[in-house]
Amino acid sequence: MAGAVSALFFLDIKGRVLVWRDYRGDVSAIQAERFFTKLIEKEGDPESQDPVVYDNGVTYMFIQHNNVYLMTASRQNSNAASLLLFLHRVVDVFKHYFEELEEESLRDNFVVVYELLDEMMDFGYPQYTEAKILSEFIKTDAYRMEVTQRPPMAVTNAVSWRSEGIRYKKNEVFLDVVESVNILVNSNGQIIRSDVVGALKMRTYLSGMPECKLGLNDRVLLEAQGRTTKGKAIDLDDIKFHQCVRLARFENDRTISFIPPDGSFDLMTYRLNTQVKPLIWVEAQVERHSRSRIEFMVKARSQFKERRHVYTTLFQLFNSFYPRVYCY
Structure with a gap:
């Protein structure tokens, strides 16, 4: 060697x-x-x-x-x-x-x-x-595991992420789309880069071995079907699926087909490279009056629709002479 x-x-x-x-x-x-x-x-x-x-x-x-x-x-x-x-x-x-x-x-x-x-x-x-x-x-006594003989997975059609025999009185599925917007703005107020990072979070309470299907307004699928994509289609990048998703089916017709795990899990994560309008536009002015006094003026303007609400907003102010400041 x-x-x-x-x-x-x-x-x-x-x-x-x-x-x-x-x-x-x-x-x-x-x-x-x-x-x-x-x-x-x-x-x-x-x-x-x-x-x-x-x-x-x-x-x-x-x-x-x-x-x-x-x-x-x-x-x-x-x-x-x-x-x-x-x-x-x-x-x-x-x-x-x-x-x-x-x-x-x-x-x-x-x-x-x-x-x-x-x-x-x-x-x-x-x-x-x-x-x-x-x-x-080497004659030290070792603890030997009891191995239970199991039939092959192909025979039982079992999946590793879901146990058999699950039963609920009421079948329920909850789907949440959680997205975070990342925007980089220069000193002139111009947006240099923006993207959206999202995740489809699911909670499933289903009996047996159910097969679920989920469709997306993906531009690739709509164009393949000859349908118009104006204003409704999106380009998904960096898609990552949970292991339960049938990838071959997704590559075929862009349908997310899967047997879900029981409980909470992330079905998929994705990223959108698109120009995003900031939900809150922030303008900051810094004026140093002396070595011991500095004045910050921060203006925040919401740019989302009136029917939407923001519960908590956090601003972080950085300065080389002063520690980090938080404003709620």
Whole structure:
């Protein structure tokens, strides 16, 4: 092998470190956080779903088994194929000891886990990876998980985000569209950049396995159907869906079709690159009278319709000589 591993990490599905073993002392636990940030950034890009991530001089190689990420971090030019094979052998060894490799089995067997990691890798180089050989000299009792045999997902048509057998006396669905407007204005009062960041938040209380459909006034769909798009269509950018959405159906006819999770979740997030009229126009004048006295004049003018209401407005005033000031 050309290079050695600096550390081996076990992470849960939220990126938190369950167990990690430092072999060479040239990385820290913060590397796991950086790795997971990079992983989240590449989550929506199918072309970048590779098991090797490079960032700031550190190469990360990882695999996922059940609800656990196994990840190595190395500052040397290591053999990626050998390390990925080693991670799969780690899974086989842990399954031999614990019956199944999951977050729960790691938490219940910290002592055995560290003994195995010390024997399977020495100073960053793989050593023993045969479970039978390791069993001859690591005889610490391990808590073995009880694995329940389940039929394949294709047979039951189950979905991981929703349990079966949910029942409600009254079926209800609540949909909220939450948008935030970001506007950058120069000193002359001209709008340099504006966009809208939005999210479709849902609360579902439905029985069984319901299939929901949602349509949008998306410009791409309306133009494909030969319908007019004047004033009613929008261009959605940076769309991100919940895992329950059937992406193939959306690519086909721009219909959001999904079996929703039970309770609250974000169905989708999006961004609109469009010229937005500020809801509240703010003009500020600053006059410095002396070294100990400064005068701010802030004028705010609402530009939304009369039937709309604003409950809380917050203005932040910044000055290099004075601390931050809040005005409600």
